[in-house]
Amino acid sequence: MADTSDFRNGFTMEWNGDLWQIVEFMHVKPGKGGAFVRTKLKNVRNGRVVDNTFRAGEKVQEARVERRQNQFLYEDELGLHFMNTDTYEQFSLPADQVDKREFLKEGGMVDILFHAETEQPLTTEISKSVELTIVQTDPGLKGDTATGATKPATLESGAEVQVPLFLNEGDVIRVNTDTGSYVTRVSTA
Numbered sequence: 001m002a003d004t005s006d007f008r009n010g011f012t013m014e015w016n017g018d019l020w021q022i023v024e025f026m027h028v029k030p031g032k033g034g035a036f037v038r039t040k041l042k043n044v045r046n047g048r049v050v051d052n053t054f055r056a057g058e059k060v061q062e063a064r065v066e067r068r069q070n071q072f073l074y075e076d077e078l079g080l081h082f083m084n085t086d087t088y089e090q091f092s093l094p095a096d097q098v099d100k101r102e103f104l105k106e107g108g109m110v111d112i113l114f115h116a117e118t119e120q121p122l123t124t125e126i127s128k129s130v131e132l133t134i135v136q137t138d139p140g141l142k143g144d145t146a147t148g149a150t151k152p153a154t155l156e157s158g159a160e161v162q163v164p165l166f167l168n169e170g171d172v173i174r175v176n177t178d179t180g181s182y183v184t185r186v187s188t189a
Contacts, residue, residue: 001059001060001061001062002059002060002061002062003057003058003059003060004027004037004054004055004056004057004058004060005057006062007022007025007037007039007054008022008025009022009023009024009025010022011062012044012062012063012064012065013060013061013062013063014060014061014062014063015041015052015060015061018043018044018045019043019044019045019063019065019115019122020041020042020043020044021041021042021044021065022039022040022041022042023039023040023041023042023049024039024040025037025038025039025040026038026039027056034055034056035055035056036053036054036055036056037053037054037055037056037058038051038053039051039052039053039054044065044113044122044123045097045122045123047099047123063115063116063117064115064116064117065113065114065115065116065122066113066114066116067111067112067113067114067125068084068086068111068112068114069085069109069110069111069112070082070083070084070085070109070110070111070112071083071085071107071108071109071110072104072105072106072107072108072109072110073090073106073107074106075095078092079092079093079094079095079097080092080093080094080095080098080101080104082110082112085109091121093112093121093124097121097123097124098110098124099123099124099125099126100124100126100177102157102158102159102180103126103130103132103155103157103159103175103177103180104126104157105130105132105156105157108126108130108157109127110124110125110126111124111125111126112124112125113125126177127177128176128177128178129174129175129176129177129183130157130174130175130177131172131173131174131175131186132155132156132157132159132172132173132175133155133156133170133171133172133173134153134154134155134156134163134167134168134169134170134171134172134173135154135155135156135169136153136154136169137151137152137153137154137163137167137168137169138151139168139169148164149164149165150162150163150164150165150182151163151164151165153167153173155173155175159175159180161173161175161180161181161182162181162182163182164182167185171185172185172186173185173186174186
């Protein structure tokens with residue numbers, strides 16, 4: 001059992017019958033009354049964020065989670081299939097349990113959080129930026145570099161992002177997975 005003095009960002013606990021991770025917290029000691037801890041909690045299974053206040057010293061059940069890097073293999077009607085790169089064990093997750101699915105390409109790496117006691121996969125975390133090839137976009141024109149205008153482009157993972165006019169099919173670009181926006185061109189094919 002842990003108490004509020006053990007709280008830190010990323011701390012995972014069992015609370016209200018589910019697994020929650022602390023996104024942010026603040027110890028508050030008012031001039032009148034007892035101290036308390038204000039927290040912002042994220043549900044590990046569905047991503048819902050809630051605010052909650054705990055009394056100082058309140059006990060909670062700590063949950064151990066492990067982050068393991070896995071390789072995305074393919075997607076079919078059963079879901080998305082992954083392989084642990086250390087043990088070569090394969091498993092699948094339903095598509096709705098995979099965060100930022102549109103930026104995953106076959107063979108790409110993704111971190112998956114597992115509940116340490118039950119070995120159940122909880123959620124996925126893709127890196128902040130990924131490099132993907134443009135597979136479909138309108139052709140670029142010479143001199144289309146100064147206006148800042150954009151056009152839609154479909155990437156190899158199936159995602160559609162807005163890119164500058166000078167990019168063409170076959171170009172490799174870096175995409176910010178948090179915002180879904182173009183960052184820079186990596187290379188030209």
